[in-house]
């Protein structure tokens with residue numbers, strides 16, 4: 255990517271900035287230190303989060319590519335930037351849950367850390383104004399966000415990612431509690447997009463259940479940056 259130029263800002267989100275580049279089909283994702291939670295109600299920053307999340311996300315996308323998961327990742331080009339394929343993002347957040355935490359506990363009155371018999375796949379509409387309401391696949395078809403074939407592809411990729419990453423984290427004495435994925439389309443192909451990081455996953459130490467993810471920020475547990483760094487080192491330097 256030696257001669258890829260960063261051009262105008264396409265979109266600034268809550269945790270990243272997305273830039274056009276000198277190549278039509280490539281974008282640069284720049285990871286910010288900004289953190290938000292509870293629908294943007296809580297705002298703050300986490301020291302070095304941009305670099306940590308870019309490092310973790312780049313590593314995991316590359317890892318998944320080795321298992322033939324189609325991802326938007328092309329190359330990490332600096333501490334807080336990666337080049338990705340430009341996609342048409344499907345405005346659905348796909349959540350996969352292995353262990354009960356967060357909204358699952360409140361919505362269904364299940365104690366945190368309950369191990370589920372079977373992973374749970376959920377869909378939420380990616381719409382801040384509507385506060386990301388939960389939907390099912392029929393909403394996705396009816397609203398024109400994805401076809402049944404596309405939803406099947408998304409489900410297959412999400413389940414495969416879960417199987418791969420569950421073992422990946424288990425080998426590092428970590429529990430993959432849950433995670434959120436985003437997908438995009440290009441030329442009728444579905445790709446895994448966005449990021450995979452402690453902002454978008456819940457990950458606990460296997461023995462102590464110490465949280466190594468954004469829940470530390472959400473619930474003012476302290477040691478947020480330290481936990482993100484610990485997770486990065488346990489993922490990358492294992």
Ligand SMILES: Nc1ncnc2c1ncn2[C@@H]1O[C@H](COP(=O)(O)OP(=O)(O)O)[C@@H](O)[C@H]1O
Nearest residue numbers: 267268269270272326338339340341343447448
């Ligand atoms: N490959 C891609 N092509 C186009 N858009 C992408 C791609 N990957 C991620 N995005 C979008 O870029 C934005 C990333 O910034 P983020 O801070 O996560 O935004 P948001 O606040 O909307 O979640 C998201 O809206 C995400 O859907």
Ligand SMILES: [Mg+2]
Nearest residue numbers: 267268269448
């Ligand atoms: Mg986002």
